[in-house]
Amino acid sequence: MKEVIELYGYEFRWLNALDLLIVIFLIIQLYRLLKGSLAFNIFVGLLMVYITYFLVRWLQMPILTNILQNFINVGIIAIIIIFQPEIRKFLLVLGKKTPLSKDSFLSKLFLPDKFKSYKEEENIINEIIVAISRMQATRTGALIVIATTYRLKFDSASSINIDGNVSSKLIESIFEKHSPLHDGALIIVGNKILAAKVILPVSENPNLPTRIGLRHRSAVGITEHSDNLAIIVSEERGSVSYAQDGDLIQDVSLEDLKVKLYEVLIDGYA
Incomplete structure (x- = not known):
């Protein structure tokens, strides 16, 4: 032929x-x-x-x-x-x-991660969920970015270095309404809170809902070009949302958010 x-x-x-x-x-x-x-x-x-x-x-x-x-x-x-x-x-x-x-x-076949204990990651997840549940109850606005394999680049001139262990009390104190660190995002890398009051790029996606605010658009913006997870607590409605891969998922329950955190922090490395 x-x-x-x-x-x-x-x-x-x-x-x-x-x-x-x-x-x-x-x-x-x-x-x-x-x-x-x-x-x-x-x-x-x-x-x-x-x-x-x-x-x-x-x-x-x-x-x-x-x-x-x-x-x-x-x-x-x-x-x-x-x-x-x-x-x-x-x-x-x-x-x-x-x-x-x-x-x-x-x-998964050659790396020993499947035998690893994830107690530290589980503790971080629990601390984040506790903080978000309390901020949701008090309608405290918050934006938390969890970096995984992508090292975040942000404006270091406007941010405040924290370098502290992840704890619910520290997260709540950062986003407390009268705190000077309230505005901006909190960055978590590994088991540390890296920085607070971080200014993130704002998404220009025209398909986003018009009623969402700057926190939601910033959350989408930081995930459009990276594999980070951004969690938002609405100050107006007390609702919880998250952004991943440039997509915004709104009004999620704490149970669904916990599943997503397990997926990012544990399943992604299992």
């Missing part, structure tokens, strides 16, 4: 079909990654430029082909600059799926 097919003067092989399927798969993944963000409109515009380029090249229009070719050559650098956060998130997600990632079969 002949493996090469002549199509409009071009040689078409089965590898070309595989090439096309891979490109379609990558475009779908990029769509899912950018959906709901302002960068999505830029992505659509660039995609239209590429489609136009292939069309005018196929129609043998040399002037437009050269113009678009030069635009595309320069556009590669522009894409890296514009989509730097999205590229970082894509690589982060891709890294989780590698054979040696913590969630992979090989990692």
Whole structure:
């Protein structure tokens, strides 16, 4: 059987079909990654430029082909600059799926984490839940970010270093309404409260509910390009929400939140 097919003067092989399927798969993944963000409109515009380029090249229009070719050559650098956060998130997600990632079969087979005791993590979860339940009862606004594999980058000039053990009393005192550390986010890394009064990037996702405040938008913003978990206690309604992977889950129960904390702090390493 002949493996090469002549199509409009071009040689078409089965590898070309595989090439096309891979490109379609990558475009779908990029769509899912950018959906709901302002960068999505830029992505659509660039995609239209590429489609136009292939069309005018196929129609043998040399002037437009050269113009678009030069635009595309320069556009590669522009894409890296514009989509730097999205590229970082894509690589982060891709890294989780590698054979040696913590969630992979090989990692679970060869690493001794499955024999590890998680008493420290369970204690941290309980301390967080106790603090949130009390702040929910008193309608004390709070924003807690739990960093996992991604080292947080934040404005150190405006934040206050804490470097203290995770405890419900310390969390409550930080977010107490008259505390100077009340505004901003609290960052937990490992078994330590790293910093408080942290200013986070605000999400520009137009699909977020219009009634949500700055805390919720900041929670979504810090999780759009990282694998962190952000927990929010609403000062107005006393409700509890969390953000993960750029998605906002509102009005969750303490039981559901505890399950999510177990998933992030324990199941993610088991």
